[in-house]
Amino acid sequence: MGTTTAAPLVLLDLDGTLTDSAPGIMASAAAAFDALGLARPTPDELRSFVGPPLPVSMRALGVPPERLSEAVRAYRASFAAGNMWDNRVYDGIPEQLGLLRAAGCTLAVATSKPEVYARPICERFGLTARVDRVYGAPLDDVPSSKASVIAHSLADLRRRELVPDAERILMVGDRHHDVEGAREHDIDCLGVGWGYAVLGELADAVGIVPRVDDLAAAVLARLTG
Numbered sequence: 001m002g003t004t005t006a007a008p009l010v011l012l013d014l015d016g017t018l019t020d021s022a023p024g025i026m027a028s029a030a031a032a033f034d035a036l037g038l039a040r041p042t043p044d045e046l047r048s049f050v051g052p053p054l055p056v057s058m059r060a061l062g063v064p065p066e067r068l069s070e071a072v073r074a075y076r077a078s079f080a081a082g083n084m085w086d087n088r089v090y091d092g093i094p095e096q097l098g099l100l101r102a103a104g105c106t107l108a109v110a111t112s113k114p115e116v117y118a119r120p121i122c123e124r125f126g127l128t129a130r131v132d133r134v135y136g137a138p139l140d141d142v143p144s145s146k147a148s149v150i151a152h153s154l155a156d157l158r159r160r161e162l163v164p165d166a167e168r169i170l171m172v173g174d175r176h177h178d179v180e181g182a183r184e185h186d187i188d189c190l191g192v193g194w195g196y197a198v199l200g201e202l203a204d205a206v207g208i209v210p211r212v213d214d215l216a217a218a219v220l221a222r223l224t225g
Contacts, residue, residue, distance in 0.1 A: 006164040007106045008223040011153060011187075013173035014111035014118060014136075015050050016195030018093050018127060022050050024079065024086030029057070031078035032071050038063065050196045051175035053112050053137060053144055084117055089125050090194060092212035097130040099216035105223070106162050107131040110153045112146055112177065114139050133157065146173075146181025154185065170222055172215070176201045190222055 015021040026046040033040045040046075041061050049057045054072055063071045100107055108131060111118050115136030122128045135153040137144040150171070157163045171182035174195020179202065182189040191202035193210040202208050209218045 006162055006168075007104050009106045009108065009157065009162065009164055009169045010100060010219055010223075011108055011110040011150060011169065011171045011182075012131065013051075013171075013175070013178050013195075014109050014113055014122070016174035016197075017172060017178075017192050018109070019087050019089050019121070019125065021087040021121075022047055022196065024083035025050050027086065028075045028079040028083045031083075032058075032075040033063075035074035036063070036067060036071055047196060051112065051173075052177055053146075079117070084121060085124065087121065087125065089127065090212050093215075094126065094130055096212060096215040097127075100219060101130070103216070103220055105219070106157070108133040108135060108153055108157060110146075110149050110171070111136045112144065112149055113137065132162070146177040147184040148181075150181050150185050150187070168223055170219060172209075172219065174202075176204070179204050188222065190218060 012018060015025065026049065029046050029049045030040050045061055048060070054075060055068055058068055058071050097107060109118065109122060109127065113136050116139065118136035119134050122134045128134060133156065135149060135156065137149050154163055166186045169187045171178055171187050171189040172192060173189060174192045174197050179189040179191070188206045191197065191205035191208040192215070193208050194212060206222060207218065209215050
């Protein structure tokens, strides 16, 4: 898969792993259902929008197939109007990224959020300077999954000669989509305990890091242990 001499590579999910983005995402999802005249989901259901590709969540909560594009447009209008900034970096994440970089790791954000939003969010909240690259999904009219985002990330990093062998690559995320997407590329996924997973969702991860302050040590243990 990679180049043996390349540094260890850590692919980092964004929502629920690096940032607490639920407030803005939930507000935009609620606005989309209101705009379509559909019953607004419960808070727990709205929380499920954090992480998966947007069309997947819309379909799961009953948006009719023929209205899916309309729902996505309504969500994006609300999100771009200001909800995208209702977000914050988890306390301690900048320091943990610094420790991973100091240990020689290449760091790349790999998120199911469209890249046109992921990049300005990472820039605004000071993450761009702490990682090597930021990758996201295409806009929602193009089918995408976490596996395809990882494929996009690896393809670009490979061109830059930054992809090591698979055993020296680790995905870090908070949802089962991260685990499943990584598995499609024969990459391990380390789960995080501070995100949006429901009980048991990360059962197939190689481990779960309970606290932000433990992240760098857990990643390095997996990559060098």
